[in-house]
Amino acid sequence: MQNDVIMAGFGGQGILLIGKMLAYTGMQEGLEVSWMPSYGPEMRGGTANCTVVISDRPVGSPVIQSPRAVVAMNLPSLDKFEPMVRKGGLLLINSSLIDRSSTRDDIRILLVPANDIAMELKNPRGGNMVALGAYVGSSHAVPIDAVERVVRETFSSKPQVIDANIAALHRGYELGEQAVA
Amino acid sequence: MQNDVIMAGFGGQGILLIGKMLAYTGMQEGLEVSWMPSYGPEMRGGTANCTVVISDRPVGSPVIQSPRAVVAMNLPSLDKFEPMVRKGGLLLINSSLIDRSSTRDDIRILLVPANDIAMELKNPRGGNMVALGAYVGSSHAVPIDAVERVVRETFSSKPQVIDANIAALHRGYELGEQAVA
């Protein structure tokens, strides 16, 4: 079994971070993982993306042309990656910043108002956590409690933000699970 | 027919110059020629040599391992090049500066007191011309009058030395011819 996802958005939205946390969780769970950031010309343009592969066998290509899932946190990312989602795959759209959905009918589409939820939870910078939770909820690439442990570890030096981030993570997870159900 | 010769001595004895004049004469005579100087580590050591090839067909290797003739103007040059002379070839020794002959019995040996003759002719720097003349006299690689024209041309900007050099050339030539005879 292999799960792979491209996560994309503005630099500063914490995209690379949630990608790393996802990969790290996979590794903790004894799975094979790879995390590959974009480092191309787009970097200075203010967008960022990464590809995470989680698999029970050694990871082949760490770059995925037709990913099983895409998490699009802003419009340019949606425009760029929407066509690439593999048939039957998942497209997660941050509907707080993107006011369109997808017209593709061969994939699952999940609208998550990530920033709005984060705002609601008084965690304005927690949109990325919501998205991470939603991806995990709808893909079950890794167990959510394993993600939770990684979140705690990641923010161990800033204990004041842990609870808020975990709350965001779980709210996302619930949305993700519901969508699959 | 090919003639080839290595001319060797101290830097400053005018070895490279007579080599060039020989090659130039060959070219003037419509022959194929090449002139190859030593430029290796020995240069700073104060010795110099060059290889001249004159042929009626395109010159093959411009570097000759077993030359048909060697002109040794000082002892280190004799030591170095004596063993290389091709069987039946010519070894011309400047006996003014070298007080030994050669023990080889498979080559022709010609002792020329080049510097002494030059001194005699009141042309103390003309030892190289004597040697050139002697080589031409004993090899007939080029006609001596063609060499004379080249000498005139070469020194055209210093007319005062022309006659002395031509005298030296001819004295050498005579010695060379006698030896062959």
Next chain:
Amino acid sequence: MSEAVFKNPGSLADVQTHYCPGCTHGVIHRMVAEIVDELGVKERTIGIAPVGCAVLAYNYFNLDFHEASHGRAPAVATGIKRARPDLMVFAYQGDGDLASIGAAEIVHCANRGEKVTVVFVNNAIYGMTGGQMAPTTLPGQIATTCPTGRDTDLAGFPIRIAEMLSTLRTPAFIARASVHKPIYAVHAKQMLREAFTYQKDDRCFSLVEILSTCPTNWGIPPAESTEWLEKNMIPYYPLGVFKRPDGEDRAPLPIRPARRPHHAE
């Protein structure tokens, strides 16, 4: 009738740059373009883009442009100027490009007195590659390759290019300016104008070092960056003209050795 009294100069392309918000590379670009316009030399000016954040400068100027390999813009400039002395040639270089890898090229370009103009943008950091220490990084300043701040015992003190080049005997125009605030920018533009004018008059090599901000890699928002520059950089990098071509008399000391050197034969 309304008339635009300040607008995009003709020598600047009407496109958005890739520079980070508040990065003063943009100000310097505009001023160089304005001067090319003002001097009326647009049709015979060649710019040289460095390797650094300004690597894409060829997209931003409405001029013929030439790339240089990292640090070698002064050599490329020399190549062009010697080939076509009728052209105006300027090299645009960052501090990593000019003061680090390109130190030999700038010293020798200046020392040969090539009649080119160098716009030297000193932002005390490697911008393009993500904030490594430059030879111009200030003591104690943090960078990704000096994570606890530049330690002068290990890396020495920042190099002052304008001062160093000014010691060369060959006539030149060498100045330092800053663009962190508009009033400094006005002065910077005067320096640039003077520099380009020396070239236009076929007089000498000219170089203007311009202090510039790098909000992204300094990790300081744009407006604060200007304060940081003023407080920290200007004391170490004083502004002003360091050398003018007429500052030294040009008596050529005609010395010749006794004879022509001869080769070992």
Next chain:
Amino acid sequence: MSEAVFKNPGSLADVQTHYCPGCTHGVIHRMVAEIVDELGVKERTIGIAPVGCAVLAYNYFNLDFHEASHGRAPAVATGIKRARPDLMVFAYQGDGDLASIGAAEIVHCANRGEKVTVVFVNNAIYGMTGGQMAPTTLPGQIATTCPTGRDTDLAGFPIRIAEMLSTLRTPAFIARASVHKPIYAVHAKQMLREAFTYQKDDRCFSLVEILSTCPTNWGIPPAESTEWLEKNMIPYYPLGVFKRPDGEDRAPLPIRPARRPHHAE
């Protein structure tokens, strides 16, 4: 009993050099060896041979030696010294090597304040390759690549390395001496001793520029060469100490930006 009061120093190999008659490279070699002996550091000294006439220096010193590629001796010295700070490291370089191709390396070695010693032999010409123009060739001086004499309009003025390096803020010892006559050589040796001593005391970078003759490529016999040097080189290349490490106070200006620079994520 007779005692040798002047003889081949122990750090100098007892062999004949390949240098031309009267070439003062030999004098400089001997003095460096004498100082290594006098300071008692022979067992922990590494010399670096340049690419130039002194390329074979490793044959002439009784010391461990390291080759450098052309101009990069200061980088090689840096490599060794950082790896083994307990060693004494000196680079021996010619003017083509140091001032031309190696300009960036010497500037940055000095600017980082590497605790090495550079013996810089300025003979105003490329000796090894047969007399081409060096950056130090005097105006009007003939060389094989400036057959009518150095034209300062085309090649600029000779570069004064000691002066240029002395403008760097990093503490250092920088001096210029000459060995064309014995009394100058005595002074040169004092400069060299001071330079090596700064390194021995782990204090700073040190460089002594030493004016030297090249009778062969100047085309001037040895004794006349010394006169030529005195008459032509010394006026352009004044002798003396240009910088001592205590000449500048070392207050380290501890500046830090407001926050740690962050990468674009």
Next chain:
Amino acid sequence: MSQIVINPDRCKGCELCVHACPQKILGMGKTLNAKGYFYAEVEEQKRCIGCRLCCITCPDVAIEMHSHGTMYHYFSY
């Protein structure tokens, strides 16, 4: 009379012009432009003295100044 025109699509929201204006009549807007930046706006055009400091300071040539009639320049630029 000077008029300041800020091109919203060129502005990167660096706020340098806001700080540069001696009259403090520039401010940051609340809307994002196409590139995702909050861009600068002229808040009180009529107090503008036409000093051009905002234009000079803007790294993105996002600010133009137009004049109606002849203008006196405080300094040459």
Next chain:
Amino acid sequence: MSQIVINPDRCKGCELCVHACPQKILGMGKTLNAKGYFYAEVEEQKRCIGCRLCCITCPDVAIEMHSHGTMYHYFSY
């Protein structure tokens, strides 16, 4: 008492020592050494003042100075 010893095989005949000697007691010989150079010789040892200038000036370390008994040095080297 100082004694100057010139090694004929080391000497390259540059004549620098001849010029350096304040007593003018060194000169060039008339014989060639192995390398083909006319080498320097001490012409009048007894006038030597032991100043070492010849030693210091010789680029080929061809000159040694020996002393008999304690010597006063004119200058430190």
Next chain:
Amino acid sequence: MAKKLMKGSEAIGEAAVQAGCKLFYGYPITPQNEIPEYMSHRLPQIGGTFVQAESEVSASNMLYGAAGSGERVMTSSSSPGISLMTEAISYMAGSELPVVLVNIMRAGPGLGGILPSQADYFQATKGGGHGDYRLLVLAPWSVQEAADLVQDGFDLADHYRNPVMILGDGLIGQMMEPVEFHKDRKPIKELKEKIWAATGYDGTRPRAIINSLFLDPATLEKHNHKLQAKYAEMTRDEIRYETYGTDKDYDILIVAYGTVARVCSTAMEDLEADGIKAAMIRPISLFPFPYEAIRKAADKADAVLVVELSAGQMIEDVRLALEGNKPIHFHGRMGGMLASPEEVMEKVKEIKAGKSQEVSHV
């Protein structure tokens, strides 16, 4: 040690530290800046030294000096920076110094781009610098392997007294994967004391002279023969490669190295699902090159497909291995474009279908 999730660049840095490298001299260039950055904070922790050189020319000469003093030293760069090191690399090879050089390749030529490429294969394996010298070139395909090869690289460099190059592409430098460092790793070669190092001459051994100059041609020729004998020894003992699926039957043999081989391995799985039998051989040592192994592996196949992120450079070595015995096909991407598993599958299917054009023979 437990597994850590690390960027390839950082894993390379840490592997060097674990291998006893205390000195790093380098100059920034994308996409490997994280190596010098990592070293700048890591080396001081272990009493080592990081020096940011003023250029790659200088960095490589610093390395030259430091290696000559017998220490374990490393530098890293990317394509244009490596070009600037070629003179010093030739010197180090000529002086027989053990150093580890890392090239995280980006797209060229010239300034090119910063995305992954394998277009420096020739430069690495045939000699970018002048003269007859060879680097021992190792090409990892994962972060773990990058770390392992760096450690092995130090041992090999010391054993052969020869520069070793780790040839990775941008992906290797930038991606994160789990890495494990083995605490009690033993050197893979018996390591002798470096009595040749220049550390000061105290008379107890011959003088140490680190040098590549031999003015006498006969001596220089002898020196070259010695170098060639060493390269022959490497060719005998240091060939590394891995095969995938060669135990079964197959029609197509894929030859690929570095991360693009992972792309091919994904393609292989998908091909299998489609009923097409392919196997792969992955050279790990690029010099010495596994000619013999490739020739053998090709025996079973009808055709060979070489996949590279270049216009086709390793393909020359594959052609030398096969000497016309099998048809060879090529799939290459350039400019920072990556080959995808889909493309590779497509190409294999074309070959099967007789629709792919064979690489011309001469």
Next chain:
Amino acid sequence: MAKKLMKGSEAIGEAAVQAGCKLFYGYPITPQNEIPEYMSHRLPQIGGTFVQAESEVSASNMLYGAAGSGERVMTSSSSPGISLMTEAISYMAGSELPVVLVNIMRAGPGLGGILPSQADYFQATKGGGHGDYRLLVLAPWSVQEAADLVQDGFDLADHYRNPVMILGDGLIGQMMEPVEFHKDRKPIKELKEKIWAATGYDGTRPRAIINSLFLDPATLEKHNHKLQAKYAEMTRDEIRYETYGTDKDYDILIVAYGTVARVCSTAMEDLEADGIKAAMIRPISLFPFPYEAIRKAADKADAVLVVELSAGQMIEDVRLALEGNKPIHFHGRMGGMLASPEEVMEKVKEIKAGKSQEVSHV
């Protein structure tokens, strides 16, 4: 014009001048100092400019700039100096600039020695610098041919907008031979106006941007495809070689280039005297390489002998040409040692006698 007796280095300089080269940027290095020295006095006579650069790095970047302005420009150096130029050479190839580069090879690696060598074959033909680029490489065997190839080189460089390298050895640089320059020499290619040159943008043509940077990988890949297409065109149109004695029957085919081919030609004559039949093929263009011609010439022979002043570099291309069809033997000298006709004869006799060991296949 009448024949002149000229040193190879000077003939190269004069040929450049005759070809309209008005600019030379260079740095001294033995054994080619006579080229810059010649240019320093010659160019001012024709209103041209000689610049002594501070280094080869700088010289090559000066060349880069000057070529970008559309002028005919040249530099020359020898092995270590060429290594320092590799970065800029890659830039020039990437930016498609016509320049002529002369490498008078000396022995390596490292500082090596100053005597003749052919050990930079790989560097010249496979790319010493990073990225997928090719130089058009021409190797003369006489002073006259050196002069001719320099002139042709300028035309080829302009035509293809590509750097051309003249690859000679120390002998070519140092020896004197008669040379003739033809007054009314016509360009060997139709030359177009250099509208791409950066000479100032006046609006009458698109902006000229001399550049090798393409941050977008798809664009960079396209650019690379364009370069590759150009190299394919060269491979189709610019192969040069000469054969000697191939009209007769022969047992041994010698493959050699540069001055060592002359040594072989002398050996051939002597072999003929001894009744041994040998022929020779001499590649003149090393890239593009005459694979096809060598394959054909080898048809008649029982064995092929490659002679090089290196450890064996061109031999790889000969092996690619022959693909195992004929046994290949090798005779190489290194370090500045020259192969002699006697050695070559000896080797041929050994081959005939079955006493020479064939070069191993893989």
